[in-house]
Amino acid sequence: MAAINRDDVAHLARLAHIEMSAEELDRMAGELAVIVDSVKSVSEAAGEDVPATSHPIPLSNVFREDVVGHTFTAEQALSGAPDAAEDRFKVPAILDED
Amino acid sequence: MTDSNELIRLSAAALAAKLAAGEVTSVEVTQAYLDRIAAVDGQVNAFLHVNAEEALAVAAEVDAIRAAGGAAADELHELAGVPIAVKDLIVTIGQPTTAGSKILEGWHSPYDATVIKKLRAAKMPILGKTNLDEFAMGSSTEHSAYGPTRNPWDLERIPGGSGGGSAAAVAAFEAPLALGTDTGGSIRQPGAVTGTVGVKPTYGAVSRYGAIAMASSLDQIGPVSRTVLDSALLQEVIGGHDPQDSTSLTDSFDNLVAAARTGNVEGMKIGIIKELHGEGYQAGVENRFNESLELLKAAGAEIVEVSCPNFKYALGAYYLIMPSEVSSNLAKFDGVRFGLRVLPKEGPMTIERVMGATRAAGFGDEVKRRVILGTYALSAGYYDAYYGSAQKVRTLIQRDFDAAFAQADVLISPTAPTTAFKLGEKLNDPLAMYLNDVATIPANMAGVPGLSLPGGLADEDGLPVGIQLLAPAREDARLYRVGAVLESLLEEKWGGPLLDRAPELQAPALDAANTVGGSN
Numbered sequence: 001m002a003a004i005n006r007d008d009v010a011h012l013a014r015l016a017h018i019e020m021s022a023e024e025l026d027r028m029a030g031e032l033a034v035i036v037d038s039v040k041s042v043s044e045a046a047g048e049d050v051p052a053t054s055h056p057i058p059l060s061n062v063f064r065e066d067v068v069g070h071t072f073t074a075e076q077a078l079s080g081a082p083d084a085a086e087d088r089f090k091v092p093a094i095l096d097e098d
Numbered sequence: 099m100t101d102s103n104e105l106i107r108l109s110a111a112a113l114a115a116k117l118a119a120g121e122v123t124s125v126e127v128t129q130a131y132l133d134r135i136a137a138v139d140g141q142v143n144a145f146l147h148v149n150a151e152e153a154l155a156v157a158a159e160v161d162a163i164r165a166a167g168g169a170a171a172d173e174l175h176e177l178a179g180v181p182i183a184v185k186d187l188i189v190t191i192g193q194p195t196t197a198g199s200k201i202l203e204g205w206h207s208p209y210d211a212t213v214i215k216k217l218r219a220a221k222m223p224i225l226g227k228t229n230l231d232e233f234a235m236g237s238s239t240e241h242s243a244y245g246p247t248r249n250p251w252d253l254e255r256i257p258g259g260s261g262g263g264s265a266a267a268v269a270a271f272e273a274p275l276a277l278g279t280d281t282g283g284s285i286r287q288p289g290a291v292t293g294t295v296g297v298k299p300t301y302g303a304v305s306r307y308g309a310i311a312m313a314s315s316l317d318q319i320g321p322v323s324r325t326v327l328d329s330a331l332l333q334e335v336i337g338g339h340d341p342q343d344s345t346s347l348t349d350s351f352d353n354l355v356a357a358a359r360t361g362n363v364e365g366m367k368i369g370i371i372k373e374l375h376g377e378g379y380q381a382g383v384e385n386r387f388n389e390s391l392e393l394l395k396a397a398g399a400e401i402v403e404v405s406c407p408n409f410k411y412a413l414g415a416y417y418l419i420m421p422s423e424v425s426s427n428l429a430k431f432d433g434v435r436f437g438l439r440v441l442p443k444e445g446p447m448t449i450e451r452v453m454g455a456t457r458a459a460g461f462g463d464e465v466k467r468r469v470i471l472g473t474y475a476l477s478a479g480y481y482d483a484y485y486g487s488a489q490k491v492r493t494l495i496q497r498d499f500d501a502a503f504a505q506a507d508v509l510i511s512p513t514a515p516t517t518a519f520k521l522g523e524k525l526n527d528p529l530a531m532y533l534n535d536v537a538t539i540p541a542n543m544a545g546v547p548g549l550s551l552p553g554g555l556a557d558e559d560g561l562p563v564g565i566q567l568l569a570p571a572r573e574d575a576r577l578y579r580v581g582a583v584l585e586s587l588l589e590e591k592w593g594g595p596l597l598d599r600a601p602e603l604q605a606p607a608l609d610a611a612n613t614v615g616g617s618n
Contacts, residue, residue, distance in 0.1 A: 019458035039414035046490035053492040056545025082439035
């Protein structure tokens, strides 16, 4: 498996929407390289024939009765929002003007 | 009336009996705990928020119902009036929920977690919210954005994590009971290093609705207490099927208290996991572990050795699956719907840049590390090698447990490889920090229940050692049965609870006087 380098971390930080300073990228790249190296044995542990487990105790077709349950008022739903207007979340611009 | 210093040292079961007998009121009990928090929490830092007013109101309500008598008094829950602390990862109406993160500083949930609704229905006064590693990511509470919690046994040492606040609160007699969450050991490892009891129930036995998700396929809410019976009582309060949680089991778990009171291991087979002791485990931990085995053997249990060869991959697989789920679960902290919003210092104010600035300022280092690691493990080209392989390891771990439980009724190991280490010792070495959870992680990977109880003090440092019991999924009762027996055998040997040997915490009265005198 490939090692993780500073450019990878910069790319991943963009994907994860976390702004990082140059110093932070350097430090994070070093730490993550050590961690990734320590987990690489995992890829050799299981053979082709071993099925994957995504859930410790799998349940299927879990449905509630199709009735209206508890709902929040707009005021409750917006109570923790950093910005709101007209009973809605106020979102910064999606697109850059240029 | 009992002296308040004696009152706070009683178990929850003993408190419940005194309340029912009218020997003490819930207001007296709750006030005694609030006084204790005021006296010692400046040093311990177990609480992020103290909920005095509401707790006393609930206590007064219970007292009024008891005083009036009749059907309403008869219908009170056994633990009505017994106070409890709640890990600040679990949402509560009327108190802030921070998850130990700056990104949720001052945030109030508009709803209660299911377990909180159950505490309210049982009329248990909620003392406040306890400290944790940010979003439950850590083994020491040093990753809390609000400063570390300190171990009541030695204030220079870590109380474990992520639920160090809940464990320290119970160990320091600031609460008789607490709620924790356990994703890789966050209830059991703090229990081990603080000399308290902590249980991770079977995955799905307790609703996760309202626990801020870290890794949804691993997270589990569970009890924190000073005795095995108290944890059984609390798990019965918070457990049960919840339609709000699609992973909630419909099985009944109402035999836990009875199991804790059964107290018999004769003829039971208890399996030592070959891979979870010996090399890498501190000598004092190993000694106390062997001592517990001898006691169980003398009580009529048969000790067998089992092998779980794939457990050596558990830590690595966990550090792929958990961050993958973290990166997805924490995407919701986007600076729009709740919590912090930070605007970029310059340039266009687009949502993408606001998110980047908000998450940069709101998340601590460990959270960022895990989000980036998870994003990496899930990215195209690496998914099969990392996440896919880790999921296969999960199958292998489950098979190891199946084979082990074919030979033994319960399994036993040390809870953590070492006793409490010094604050700061492992903070700059993430990998060394992760190794603390090597014995607790397999249970989360397989969904099986685990209990940690105090096994004594290590010879070399005089600090608490934890003994872990593991049972097959849905067999939580076995943990309480064996745990209660081992606890009583050990306490008989020690001549009382282990916490009796913890140093007295002194209220810093002189410092307070100096501050008042000096600053004016």
